[in-house]
Amino acid sequence: MKxxxxxxxxxxxxxxxxxxxxxxxxxxxxxxxxxxHLALVEQARRAAGKVVVSIFVNPKQFGxxxxxxxxxxxxxxxxxxxxxxxxxxxxxxAVDVMYPPGFSTTVHVAGxxxxxxxxxxxxxxxxxxxxxxxxxxxxxxxxxxxGQKDAQQCAVVMRLVADLGLPVEVLVAPTVRESDGLAMSSxxxxxxxxxxxxxxxxxxxxxATQLVHxxxxxxxxxxxxxxxxxxxxxxxxxxDSADLVDAATMRPVEKVDRPVLLAAAVRAGRTRLIDNVVxxx
Ligand code: AMP
Numbered sequence: 557m558k559x560x561x562x563x564x565x566x567x568x569x570x571x572x573x574x575x576x577x578x579x580x581x582x583x584x585x586x587x588x589x590x591x592x593h594l595a596l597v598e599q600a601r602r603a604a605g606k607v608v609v610s611i612f613v614n615p616k617q618f619g620x621x622x623x624x625x626x627x628x629x630x631x632x633x634x635x636x637x638x639x640x641x642x643x644x645x646x647x648x649x650a651v652d653v654m655y656p657p658g659f660s661t662t663v664h665v666a667g668x669x670x671x672x673x674x675x676x677x678x679x680x681x682x683x684x685x686x687x688x689x690x691x692x693x694x695x696x697x698x699x700x701x702x703g704q705k706d707a708q709q710c711a712v713v714m715r716l717v718a719d720l721g722l723p724v725e726v727l728v729a730p731t732v733r734e735s736d737g738l739a740m741s742s743x744x745x746x747x748x749x750x751x752x753x754x755x756x757x758x759x760x761x762x763x764a765t766q767l768v769h770x771x772x773x774x775x776x777x778x779x780x781x782x783x784x785x786x787x788x789x790x791x792x793x794x795x796d797s798a799d800l801v802d803a804a805t806m807r808p809v810e811k812v813d814r815p816v817l818l819a820a821a822v823r824a825g826r827t828r829l830i831d832n833v834v835x836x837x
Pocket of ligand 1: 742
């Protein structure tokens with residue numbers, strides 16, 4: 557696996573794949589890689605002959621007071637994991653490579669970015685859409701792979717790609733979990749042992765709510781109440797948000813008469829954890 561950090565080196569490596577007639581799949585990440593990221597690499601390998609992964613902790617998608625400074629960074633360990641996972645090229649640019657002097661563009665995807673995480677983290681999805689648009693423009697992949705764990709991010713990226721007519725196929729990979737159900741996340745590294753023990757209650761509460769739906773409840777209000785009740789039993793987690801939205805548009809629904817996304821965020825101490833399940837329809 558080759559590692560590059562400049563745009564010309566990235567472009568010439570990708571051009572050499574193209575000359576050999578290889579399709580290119582791309583997996584954007586912020587590093588601190590875990591099995592969830594490596595599953596995206598695996599899916600990318602199945603989709604194309606060459607796999608490009610980026611590692612860039614994108615300052616534009618962190619709000620004031622969020623964890624940009626303390627976000628875990630370990631490029632050497634990440635590169636080793638990617639090499640073992642069979643990635644071909646790692647693009648690890650510095651901030652001034654991604655945002656050179658004079659950079660002036662912000663990509664705003666209206667609608668799908670406005671509720672849920674978008675409402676609670678102002679500017680977050682503008683940061684995501686801007687970095688993804690630039691990365692797609694630099695790599696020019698045939699396929700790009702994103703994780704269902706960040707469901708609203710997937711919706712934003714799909715809208716962006718459709719609206720700008722970008723010639724890339726977006727694939728969404730299922731959430732990879734620890735054996736106790738906790739969704740893998742780079743931020744899990746912040747959890748104290750006590751918080752780590754409490755954290756799987758988030759996924760259990762999502763599953764319990766899905767069960768309430770399977771037992772016949774269709775009203776969003778009732779399902780959200782069931783979720784709040786379930787999460788309330790874990791006193792070490794503080795509920796931050798819970799939303800039941802149309803899985804395609806990310807707009808709130810009143811009843812489950814189509815595929816819906818139940819997405820929630822909790823705080824375990826200083827750490828914010830998110831997770832979701834899709835059901836209905
Ligand atoms: P991040 O580095 O956290 O920004 O994530 C990079 C990509 O990996 C995004 O598309 C995430 O949705 C995806 N991802 C993160 N955690 C998981 C997970 N547990 N399972 C599947 N995909 C994930």
